[in-house]
Amino acid sequence: MSNLVTDIEIAQQAKMKPIREIAAEIGLAENEIECYGPYKAKLSNEAIRRLHNRSNGKLILVTSINPTPAGEGKSTVTIGLGDAIKQLGKKAIIALREPSLGPVMGLKGGACGGGWSQVVPMEDINLHFTGDLHAITSANNALASFIDNHIHQGNELGIDPRKIIWKRAIDLNDRVLRDIVIGLGGEKNGVPREDHFEITAASEMMAIFCLAKDFRDLKERIARTVVAFTVHNEPVTVQDLGVEGALTLLLKDAFKPNLVQTLEHTPAIIHGGPFANIAHGCNSLIATKTALKLADYVITEAGFGADLGAEKFLDIKCRIGELNPSAVVIVATIRALKMHGGVPLKELHKENSEALIQGFANLKKHVETMEQFGLPYIVALNRFTGDHSSEIATFDKLCREQNIPYALTEVWEKGGRGGNELADKMMSLLSENNNNQTFAPLYEVTDSIEQKLTTIATKVYGADGIKLSAKAKKQVQAIEDAGWANVPVCIAKTQYSLSDDRTKIGRPDNFMISIREFKPSVGAGFIVAYAGDMLTMPGLPKRPAAMGMDLDESGKVTGLF
The missing domain is CATH 3.30.1510.10 (Domain 2, N(10)-formyltetrahydrofolate synthetase)
Known part of the structure; x- marks a missing residue:
């Protein structure tokens, strides 16, 4: 594939199946979907009710190291793994969040994957989709x-x-x-x-x-x-x-999950879109649970690194939804690990195994976190075309020395077949752990608010503890007095660091997590704790991605990734 081909060009050349065919392949009747044009549909309430008593498939969570401007490709790996599992003759469904227009028009980009591992119609999904x-x-x-x-x-x-x-x-x-x-x-x-x-x-x-x-x-x-x-x-x-x-x-119509497909026609249910740095970062519970009734394997992702999305998926969503994940994929790239080792973005093209060794500590911490949850895992090394063979050899050596299972993944360039190694190893891992489920959340909801925060800060972030502002201390007392304390906590924190300081990359030590204030989200069922200077309304960069987007006279979208 030419490096000059953009994601949108690949997506626009895709030959999609009518969504009715995709629905039929996973056992949905024609009257159980509501079509939004030929390639998008919502699952009907009747379909969800009919599936309620079916047994569940296996749930695979995809997470990553702390994100960097170098890119990690978590959604791309999620989609590629789903395609690869389907190529094994298995019944697979991908469950993703819906993109927000803020990042799409701003800096981060969309949430449809990339290269030859995308969900389509990409333009629709990244823009208004079905209006949810x-x-x-x-x-x-x-x-x-x-x-x-x-x-x-x-x-x-x-x-x-x-x-x-x-x-x-x-x-x-x-x-x-x-x-x-x-x-x-x-x-x-x-x-x-x-x-x-x-x-x-x-x-x-x-x-x-x-x-x-x-x-x-x-x-x-x-x-x-x-x-x-x-x-x-x-x-x-x-x-x-x-x-x-x-x-x-x-919310009547929005509450129905959306069905689309990948470039390789693997079914994908895309529904709900909370951020993981300032919210709980997982797609809708109703979409995940419905997917589990329709497939033998459901591959889902949680936003940003394992310190945010995965922790919240496992401590909040799985607890509320009584979900029992079977395995985890932790996505890493050579480029991102070198950045965590101190290499500037402009220098990433240069071979630097020493920086890779330093940055590997970030991956190791996320591996330890998944082990604390009692979940089997595989690291997906998402290969970029500019990665040096010596760096891949260094990564291999580090994983072998520390008994970390990994699979070289090339789904951006090769689609599902680029995830064959990851899919094969995942099937083996699931077989080995079929009757050995030890997953458990890290804390009890009956723990005090400070105990819950301290558990996350020390066990997930590697902090020495937490520090509450005077305002936060008063709010804790008010929350306890109101009877709202026995719920999970959702920490709003920078995604770029394990700490609450975005400049502390890699695996920082000797730090505290500063909680400035709380918000009782009684309806959602958790307490939000704001760490550091985290904001709930992002701003635009100096040159927003929107400046490169357009619509030509024929109605064709251009510049959307």
């Missing part, structure tokens, strides 16, 4: 509107405008909306107050959407969501406002 994120945004902002209207119309509940914790949301990067003032222009425009926006993928509405088991659970989670406090410091919920039914209604 718009529906979540609408539900989020409708709730914000109901809160302000309640205050304007007499404030029967006695809401303190200074203690509204529900933020508005938008599916874009827009730093100027982080802190705003609303209600200006006189009495007819409402009560002036300070307000805030967060990106939709970081919102509690997104988390609720992705952790709800069914429509009833969705409505109940929305109903118990705390949105504000009264002048007497009593919590105000959506149920107090009486709008849980209306908000659930806005």
Whole structure:
């Protein structure tokens, strides 16, 4: 394949099967899908109910080292592994998150994989897809509107405008909306107050959407969501406002999982899209559980490195959804490991085995984390065309010395056949561990908030402990007094480092995790802890990716990766 061929050019040349054929291959009847054109569909509520009592397939989680600007290719490996398992004659489904327009138009990019391991139609998925994120945004902002209207119309509940914790949301990067003032222009425009926006993928509405088991659970989670406090410091919920039914209604169609396909026609269910650095980072529970009923092997991914997405997948999603993962893939690249070893981005093309050895410590920490969860794993070395053979030999030597199983993976260049080694080793691993499941979350929900945070900080990040701000200490007491403490914790932290300081690459030591504040996400079912200077509304870079995107006169998308 020519290095000049872009992801979008590959995707646009793909010969997709009609989505009805993909659905039929996994046992769905024609009336059990709702088509959005010829290549996208939603699974019907009837199909999900029919599958409920089926036994589950095996769940494979794909995670990675801490991300770098060099790229790791976690989604690409997830898709390539699904294609490779299908090539073995197995029934496989890939379960992914939906992209957010913020990163798509900003810096990070899309979430459809790359090269010859992509889900398609890539343009649709990366842009508006079936409208799910718009529906979540609408539900989020409708709730914000109901809160302000309640205050304007007499404030029967006695809401303190200074203690509204529900933020508005938008599916874009827009730093100027982080802190705003609303209600200006006189009495007819409402009560002036300070307000805030967060990106939709970081919102509690997104988390609720992705952790709800069914429509009833969705409505109940929305109903118990705390949105504000009264002048007497009593919590105000959506149920107090009486709008849980209306908000659930806005999510009626979005709640149905989306079915698409890979370039090699492997079925892919793509649904929900919380970020892993500021939310829990996993696709919807209903999509994963439905995929497990339809396939023998479900390959899913969790956002960013194993310190964020994988930890939250295993401690939050698996606990809430009663999921029992069978194995983990940890994605690494020579380039990213060299960056963790101190090599600047512009110098990565040069052979540097010493830096690779230094950066290998980051991978080793994530391996240790998966071992603490009791899960078997394989490292996928995602090969880039510029990798030096001497560096691959060094990586091989390091893995052998430390008994780390790995597979050289070339799915970006070769598609499913580039993942044959990984698929073969995964099948062997699953066979060896078939009756030896030892997976368990790292903490009990009955542990104190500080105990849970300390467990994650020390066991997953390698920190010496946690440090709470004065504000955070007061909030812990308030959360405990309100009876909200016996739930998982979701740490919002930089993705670039195991610490809460993005500049500390590799495997830092002698550090503490600083928690500045908490937010009780009662509807989602966890407590958010904000570490360091993590923000819930990203900004755009100096040159956003959007500047290279266009639509030609024939309606063809260009410049989208």
